[in-house]
Amino acid sequence: MKEGIRVGGKQMEGTPSRKSVKDSPSHLSTNYLESTPNSLVGGGMGRGTPSTEAKSPDKTKGPLTPQTENSLSCLSAQIPKPAELNSWNKNALPKTPEETGASLLNNPVSGASNTGSALNTAAVNPSNPGPKEQADPYVEDISPENLLHVIAQEWANELNRLKSKYLSPYRRKKEQRNECLVQSGHAEIEGILL
Amino acid sequence: MLFIYGNALEVLNNPDFQKTVEQICFQYVRFDNIVHASNLVKLKKFQKLKRLVFLDNFLHSFIQISKLESLPYLSSLAVENNTVANTILCRTFIVYRFPNITEINAKAVSESDKHKVRT
8 A cells, every 4th residue: 555645535425423313212311211111102113202191091991901901011121221221322322522532542544534635633643633533433444445445346336337328328418527426535645744 | 646536536625735746646536527627727736747647537538638738737647447548549649639748658758659640
């Protein structure tokens, strides 16, 4: 592999964003489960607030049948205990900035994302990791060799697409510039240390 | 030498690179994207650019190559892993169209090449 400075880039599609983590069911309030340990959770699979039916069942319909009570007890048994939920939350939540910053210091190159234009400043000033690196714990660690393999694969797909397009009699006259299957990118410069 | 793979043409915006880089290698980048007007403007800002290398760029016609005429300081050109590189007249076309180029695919342009173009 060529020696030089690596230039990072854009976030790939499909990378989990912070918003998706907040929206995940693992962020359910523990207090809520403590307050309703044996009741059904309304609003779908682990989302929303408990329905009014769960809080105040309709007494006009009479007592529950034994089969219904049996099914309810099975469902309540599947609700995780608060201690279990806490452990889930710890695994699901992103690491603290201190932890992510420490990992970046150990391996400055791993902080660079796979595509884009930002220079990896962590290698220049390891004592002060940049705010972007502190704020974004979802940086993928991918080596340049693996990245080139990914780009080569994407290029093969793009080539197939282009060949089929140019052979097709129904091709459009003008193609959009952003119509390209190669979404990953990488740049290196050798011989110059900036 | 600056290596650009895939969707990373935005590094051409870097002013430090524009001042220092003498050679650029494009791989897995569509040639039409490279010579698009917006990117060609950026390439013109590379004051010391002398050599361009094209690998896997879907470069399939001589007309595409001629778009590089707007880079007057270019003295060396390399085209590999592209359809147009398999044609017999590729070298002749480059010699004819780019009189300032002195090296094509790591082989110096000879007087016989120039004579061949004239006739």
